[in-house]
Amino acid sequence: RGGYDFNAMQAKWRPVWEKLDPFKAKDDGSAERRYALTMFSYPSGDLHMGHAEVFALHDVLARYWFQQGYDVLNPIGWDSFGLPAENAAIKRNEHPATYTYGNIETQAESIRRYALSFDWSRRLHTSDPEYYRWTQWLFLRMYERGLAYRKASFVNWCPNDQTVLANEQVVQGRCERCGWEVTKRELTQWYFKTTDYAQRLLDDMELLQWPEEILLMQRNWIGRSEGAFADFQVEGRDEPIKVFTTRPDTLFGATFMVVAPDAKLAAELVTPEQQTAFDEYLTKVKATTEIERQSTEREKTGVFLGAYAINPVTGRRIPIWAADYVLADYGTGAIMAVPGQDTRDWEFAEKFDLPIVRTVQPPADFDGKAFTGEGAAINSANDEISLDGLEIADAKSRIIDWLESKGLGERTINYRLRDWLLSRQRYWGCPIPIIHCPSCGEVPVPDDQLPMELPDLRGADLQPKGVSPLAAAREWVEVDCPKCGGRAERDTDTMDTFVDSSWYFLRYLSPEYTDGPFDQAAAERWMSVYQYVGGKEHAVLHLLYARFFVKALHDMGLLKVVEPFTRLLNQGQVINQGKSMSKSLGNGVNLGDQIDEFGVDAVRLTMVFAGPPADDIDWADMSPGGSLKFLQRAWRLAGAVEAPVGSDPSTGDVELRKLTHRTVADAAELIDSHRFNVMVARVMELVNATRKAIDSGPGAADPAVREAVEAVAIVLSLVAPYTAEEMWEELGHQPTVAKAGWPKVDPALLVQDSVTCVVQVAGKVKDRLEVAPDISDADLEQLALASEAIQKALDGRGTRKVIVRAPKLVNIVPA
Numbered sequence: 001r002g003g004y005d006f007n008a009m010q011a012k013w014r015p016v017w018e019k020l021d022p023f024k025a026k027d028d029g030s031a032e033r034r035y036a037l038t039m040f041s042y043p044s045g046d047l048h049m050g051h052a053e054v055f056a057l058h059d060v061l062a063r064y065w066f067q068q069g070y071d072v073l074n075p076i077g078w079d080s081f082g083l084p085a086e087n088a089a090i091k092r093n094e095h096p097a098t099y100t101y102g103n104i105e106t107q108a109e110s111i112r113r114y115a116l117s118f119d120w121s122r123r124l125h126t127s128d129p130e131y132y133r134w135t136q137w138l139f140l141r142m143y144e145r146g147l148a149y150r151k152a153s154f155v156n157w158c159p160n161d162q163t164v165l166a167n168e169q170v171v172q173g174r175c176e177r178c179g180w181e182v183t184k185r186e187l188t189q190w191y192f193k194t195t196d197y198a199q200r201l202l203d204d205m206e207l208l209q210w211p212e213e214i215l216l217m218q219r220n221w222i223g224r225s226e227g228a229f230a231d232f233q234v235e236g237r238d239e240p241i242k243v244f245t246t247r248p249d250t251l252f253g254a255t256f257m258v259v260a261p262d263a264k265l266a267a268e269l270v271t272p273e274q275q276t277a278f279d280e281y282l283t284k285v286k287a288t289t290e291i292e293r294q295s296t297e298r299e300k301t302g303v304f305l306g307a308y309a310i311n312p313v314t315g316r317r318i319p320i321w322a323a324d325y326v327l328a329d330y331g332t333g334a335i336m337a338v339p340g341q342d343t344r345d346w347e348f349a350e351k352f353d354l355p356i357v358r359t360v361q362p363p364a365d366f367d368g369k370a371f372t373g374e375g376a377a378i379n380s381a382n383d384e385i386s387l388d389g390l391e392i393a394d395a396k397s398r399i400i401d402w403l404e405s406k407g408l409g410e411r412t413i414n415y416r417l418r419d420w421l422l423s424r425q426r427y428w429g430c431p432i433p434i435i436h437c438p439s440c441g442e443v444p445v446p447d448d449q450l451p452m453e454l455p456d457l458r459g460a461d462l463q464p465k466g467v468s469p470l471a472a473a474r475e476w477v478e479v480d481c482p483k484c485g486g487r488a489e490r491d492t493d494t495m496d497t498f499v500d501s502s503w504y505f506l507r508y509l510s511p512e513y514t515d516g517p518f519d520q521a522a523a524e525r526w527m528s529v530y531q532y533v534g535g536k537e538h539a540v541l542h543l544l545y546a547r548f549f550v551k552a553l554h555d556m557g558l559l560k561v562v563e564p565f566t567r568l569l570n571q572g573q574v575i576n577q578g579k580s581m582s583k584s585l586g587n588g589v590n591l592g593d594q595i596d597e598f599g600v601d602a603v604r605l606t607m608v609f610a611g612p613p614a615d616d617i618d619w620a621d622m623s624p625g626g627s628l629k630f631l632q633r634a635w636r637l638a639g640a641v642e643a644p645v646g647s648d649p650s651t652g653d654v655e656l657r658k659l660t661h662r663t664v665a666d667a668a669e670l671i672d673s674h675r676f677n678v679m680v681a682r683v684m685e686l687v688n689a690t691r692k693a694i695d696s697g698p699g700a701a702d703p704a705v706r707e708a709v710e711a712v713a714i715v716l717s718l719v720a721p722y723t724a725e726e727m728w729e730e731l732g733h734q735p736t737v738a739k740a741g742w743p744k745v746d747p748a749l750l751v752q753d754s755v756t757c758v759v760q761v762a763g764k765v766k767d768r769l770e771v772a773p774d775i776s777d778a779d780l781e782q783l784a785l786a787s788e789a790i791q792k793a794l795d796g797r798g799t800r801k802v803i804v805r806a807p808k809l810v811n812i813v814p815a
C-alpha cells in the first residue's frame with residue numbers, strides 16, 4: 001500500500017464510476033423522488049472557482065439524498081446561447097457554435113474530473129435545435145394567449161453590444177454584461193406579459209422556502225403600491241390629467257403638479273411662452289441617466305410649463321411643471337405634488353418658491369420639512385367633504401369613495417414590474433418563430449416547421465450593426481407566408497437567453513421527448529424542484545422569469561405546479577485577497593492549477609469547509625494544503641482497521657461508538673440546515689478520536705473502530721468522493737461508497753450524560769426516564785408516552801394535555 005496519491009485515485013476511480021453510473025435517476029417509483037438542481041453553466045471558458053464552489057455545495061446535498069435512499073434527479077446541461085460566443089466568433093472569424101461547443105466539452109471534462117453526482121443521460125444544451133425547437137413552441141403558446149406581443153416604446157439600448165436590454169439587465173444605469181452606460185431608443189420589440197402575473201408572483205412567495213433577502217428583492221422589484229388615480233382638470237383643455245398617488249388623503253395639500261418632461265403630456269401642455277425653456281430643459285434631461293433621475297440626493301431641476309390645473313377639492317388654480325424626478329413610464333407619468341408630506345415635492349417647492357400646505361398634523365416636537373409619518377388630517381375640508389381628524393388609512397378610503405362618487409378617480413393597484421422585453425438584435429440566440437406578411441400581419445411559424453433554425457452566419461456577418469445580423473441572411477429571411485402564400489419575411493430578432501433558461505429544468509425531465517417540450521407525466525412525478533442551488537445575482541432575473549414561465553404553463557394546463565423551485569440556496573462568491581477575481585487586478589485563481597496541486601477532494605473540501613455557504617470565500621485565507629492533510633489522516637485510518645468486515649460493533653468501545661453515532665446524527669441535521677462547514681468539523685473530530693482509539697485506546701482490532709471509519713468514509717463521500725471510495729475499498733467493500741447508504745443511528749447511543757426526567761400523570765409521579773440533557777420537547781413527550789408505566793397509569797384513557805419541560809419534567813393530564 002503506497003502513500004496517499006490523489007492523482008492515482010482520480011485516475012483509478014473515474015472509469016469505475018463511469019461504468020457503474022450510480023447517479024442515474026431511476027424514476028421507477030422504487031423510492032421517493034427528489035429533484036436536485038444546480039444552475040446550469042454558461043460556456044464562456046473552462047470551469048472557474050465560482051463553479052467549483054457552487055458545484056461542491058450542491059453535490060453535498062445531492063449525494064446526501066442518494067445515501068439516504070431517495071431517487072434523486074440531478075441533471076446537468078449548458079445555457080449555451082449568448083453574447084460571449086458571438087463576440088468570440090467575430091474576433092476569430094468563426095461560427096459561434098465552434099466556440100460554444102468547444103467550451104462545453106472542456107467544461108464537461110472538468111465536471112467529470114470534479115466528480116459530481118450528475119445524471120449525464122439528461123444532458124442538454126439550449127443552443128441545440130432539438131432544444132430551441134421547444135423554446136419556439138413555448139413562445140408560440142405564449143403568443144396565442146396574448147402573453148407574447150410586440151409594441152413600440154423607448155427601450156434600454158447598449159451602444160457597445162448594439163442590442164436592447166431588459167430592465168432587469170440594466171444595473172445602476174449600465175449594461176449588466178459590458179458595463180457601458182445604457183441609453184434609450186424607440187423601437188418595436190417583443191415582450192412577455194409578466195405584468196399579468198404581478199400579483200400571483202407576489203402571493204405565491206408564501207410557498208417558497210427561499211432566503212428572505214431574495215424574496216424581498218423580488219417583492220421590491222414587483223413593487224406593489226396601493227393607491228388611487230385622480231383626475232385634475234386643466235385650464236383650456238378638455239382632457240384632464242390623471243395622476244397615480246399612494247396618498248390620496250393628501251389631496252387638499254396638492255399645490256402644484258409635475259409631469260415627466262419626456263412624457264408626451266409635457267409637450268402637449270407647454271405654452272408657446274414656455275416652449276424654448278422647455279426644449280432646453282428636455283435636452284438636458286435626455287442626457288441624464290435613469291439612476292441620476294431617481295436619486296434623492298440630487299438638486300431638483302424643472303421648468304414651468306405655463307399651464308394650470310384645478311385642485312378638485314380646494315378648487316385652487318395650481319401650476320403645472322415638468323421635472324425629471326417624475327418618470328415617464330411609471331404610474332401615469334404625472335403627479336400631484338404634495339410638498340407638505342412628500343420630501344421630493346418639498347425640495348422642489350422650496351427651490352421654485354411654490355406654496356406648501358400641511359395636511360397631516362406633525363407631532364409637537366417635529367421640526368423637519370415634509371412630514372411623512374402617521375398623524376391626523378388637517379386643512380382638509382370643503383363644503384362637501386372633510387377628512388380633518390382622520391388617521392391616514394381612514395382618510396384615504398374616505399377620499400377615494402368621494403372621488404369615485406364624483407367620477408373624479410378610483411382605487412387602483414400599481415406595480416413597478418414592467419413587461420419582459422425579450423427581443424435581441426443579435427445572432428446567437430433562439431430565432432423568434434414569427435413571419436411578417438404584408439397582407440396577413442404577424443403569422444406564427446406552424447408547429448410542424450419547428451425548429452426554425454438559425455441561418456449559417458459567421459465572422460464579419462455577425463458584426464453588431466444595430467439591426468439583427470439575421471436581417472443580412474436574405475435567403476433565410478424571405479419566405480412564403482404560411483397563411484396566404486405571398487412573399488413575407490421572418491422576424492430577425494432572437495430571444496433573450498433568459499427565455500432559454502426559464503424552462504430548462506422541465507426539459508431535463510424528458511430530454512428526448514418529441515411530443516412536446518416535456519412529458520407532462522414526468523413533470524407530475526418530479527416537479528417542483530426540491531432544492532435549487534445557485535448565485536443570488538439571479539434574484540430578479542432568472543428566478544423571476546422562471547416563476548413567470550411556470551405559472552403561464554400552469555395556466556395552459558401543461559403543469560400542475562405553480563412554482564418551479566421550492567427551496568433555494570444561494571452560495572457566496574469566491575474572492576481573492578478581499579476582492580472579486582479579475583484579470584485587471586491580476587488576482588485570479590485558476591481552478592485547474594488548484595486541482596493539480598491539491599487534488600479534487602482537497603479543493604472540494606476547502607469550498608465546503610470555508611464557512612456558511614452564503615458567505616464569500618476569500619481564497620487567500622483558505623488552506624487547501626490543510627484540507628489535503630486532513631484527507632490523508634482520514635485515509636490512513638482505513639488502512640489501520642483490523643476488525644473484519646461485518647464484525648458486530650455492539651461489543652466495541654462505547655465511548656467511540658457514542659461519538660460515531662452522535663456525529664452521524666448531527667451531520668444529517670447539519671446538512672439539512674445547510675451548515676456544511678460544521679458538518680465537516682464534526683467529521684474531523686471523529687477522525688481524531690478514532691486515531692486516538694487506535695493508538696492509545698481500545699486498539700485497531702476493536703469493532704467500534706471499524707464502525708467509526710466506515711461512518712467517516714460514508715459522510716466524507718459527500719465532500720471528498722475519491723478519498724472516500726479509496727477508504728471504502730480498503731475497508732473491504734465494493735464500490736461505490738456513494739451508494740453505501742447513510743449509517744443507521746442507534747438512539748440509545750445518542751444519550752450523553754443523562755438527566756433524570758420525572759413523568760407525572762394527574763400530578764403523581766409514575767415514572768423516571770434517563771434522557772439526554774438536550775432532548776427536545778417533542779422527543780421527550782414521545783418517550784414519556786411510550787413508557788410502559790405511563791401507559792399503565794393512563795389505563796386506556798387518552799390524554800387531554802401534555803405539559804413538557806425538557807429535560808426534567810413531563811406532566812400528563814388524562815382525558
Ligand code: ANZ
Pocket residue numbers: 224225244245246247250260325326327328329330331332333334335336337338341342414
Ligand atoms: C402624492 C403623494 C403625497 C405621494 C405624498 C407620495 C407621498 P410608489 O410607492 O413607489 O408607487 N409618483 C407617482 N408617479 C410617479 C412617477 N411617474 N415618477 C415619480 N414619482 C411618481 O410611489 C407612488 C408615489 O410616487 C405617488 O404618490 C406619487 O407621489 C409618486 F405625501 O402622490 B404620491
Ligand code: ZN
Pocket residue numbers: 437438439440441443481482483484485486488
Ligand atoms: Zn400572408
